[in-house]
Amino acid sequence: MSKTRKIEIVFEILRIIAALLIAYLFILVVLVAISDEPAKAIYNFSIGPFSTVRRFGGIIQKAIPLVFTGWGMCFMYAVNRFNLVGEGLFIMSACMTTYIALALEAFQLPKVLMVLLLLVISIILGGVIAFIPAIINAKLNANIIVVSIMLNYILLYLTQYILTRLIRDTEVSYAASRSIPLNARLEKIIPQAGIHSGIIIMAIVYILVVILFFRMPAGYAMRVVGSNPEYAKHVGIKVTATIITAQVIGGALASLGGAVEQLGMNDRFQWTELTQHGMNGVVVAVLAKKNPILVPITAFLLAYIKQGAEVVNRTSDIPAEFIIVIQGIIILLVAADSFLSSARNRMIFKSALSPANGLKSNS
């Protein structure tokens, strides 16, 4: 590895850490500014998530869906397509798995079979739906952000139709589906922390995703197309097909996340608005620099911030929404190429002038 490349990598990491620190400081400043008891709010935010087993479990619970949507965005982002359909897919998949689980209730399938079936259906569902904006964008060059966001609204209303017309439990006063049959739910493997077996599914998918992304021709093609489409065309990679495949896989992963979240965490389907998991996935993928290996770490970081906000929200009157603002700031800072770039360039310049490279320094 060349020296320049090494410096660049070091600065990439430094930049992400700096961005997170700035965002973290920003949160603390906001907490101090608006809280009646700043010390308590800061304690609750920073230490609170680790203070009890239950709360720490909450971080893991929150991280699991973010890992899936984060991987999803890694694939979309790897081919430079900001396909945001993960947001709509997440809720759609949760709704559809509930619907199918309820429809198959009478058959009393064995648990393993039932869960596997539901997960496979969610994967197919995600792939098929993500194909729509992908093909519209690839063939017609329509703006993918607009198409995917419009599609998200359509998916949201579709879930609401299914919820209110097909699976609604008429015995409860609020809009919620009937209770998900027990044979479709993911087992709680660490009950005191509320962690469900979705974490095992995540571990399995982790291996598959990393192999696909780094060790398979398809994954290689995606990375090449993303970093240099012209070169990809010259070496004979089918650019359009690769771009679409990446988005289909990304959609399938986000959708799988929705199913895991629904079967692991919820008794009923009762979401009536978009859940932000898809958008969180963007932040996770950006922080991980579209590297699926790092996604679990960055998902954990974001989940920690979310859990901290929730603890603060529960113990005081500060709304958890400021976390969404923080996510935006993190994206801006990580994405800003010029953030810390002068220091990086100075380092590269210095190393180029160093005697080891055979150049004489004038200074």
Add this chain to the structure above:
Amino acid sequence: MSFSEAIGTFLFSIFRLSTPIIYAALAACITKQTGLLNMAIEGIMLTAALSSVVFSALTQSVVLGVLFGMLAGSLIGGIISYANLIGKTELYLTCIAINLIATGGTTFALYMITGTKGTTFSALPSLEVPNIDIPFIKDIPILGTMLSGHSILTYFAFVCAFLVWLLIYKTRLGLRMRCVGENPNAALSVGISVTRIKTVAYLISGAVGGLGGAFMSMSYVTWFSRDMLAGRGFIGLSANNITAGSPVGATLFSMLFGIADASANVLQITAAGLSYFVKMIPYIITILGMVIMEAIRIRKGLKFKDQVVRKAIAGTANEKDLT
């Protein structure tokens, strides 16, 4: 309600529902001319909507409310251009980030100001932009119901379309904007500061989007509620994409989306069981509109490209005040 009255009301609602989309499309149009997509219009309008409500309640002045809406829009536009042009962030990511900040920030601010997360309704004494009855026309049966009694901001949307057209095609600034959009290097070579022109475009775009936001919270309804735009900014953006940056075309396409919106509202009453499918109509129409127009454009492909190149060459050859 008589039949003619019902038709008049329907046509009236088309204009009303088109207004925010027109502002969004015009805002998108301005930056599109400089070669940049403004995908944060949704966030701009949302922020402006909150800002208008808050400042109209504080100052008890409609004009100041609208102005602060525009100012908030411009501020966001400024942030985008700073991040994108000075901070060198990817534009797509910047806009996603800005939309996130606007979504979370408005809800957060809403809660800090009013103590509720839902709406400012009854919490803030905000004002309404007055509606105008047009003399004579208001007495004509269908036409009167359709054209009279709209909010000032609805009428101004069409004036604004004309102003944007003037700006882009008839002013020095507009010429420079188009020049930057066509070929930034050529613009640079004749001494135009690309960064400055793009920043100015974003500031104006933000202000126009801000008008749309002000319409939403001071006219369409008279309060702010979270996520009240429900994708209208993106619909406007696609109206602009479809027409490739022409202000007049973008306005007309926005009206088409307004028709879809108005039809959905009417169907909602009649087809109660399918209300969720009816709500999808504007979004489906938007996707279909993009698909159809892009398909037509690709079929015309070469011819169209030829024209653009020829026009560009002819255009730059004739213009002498590029300095």
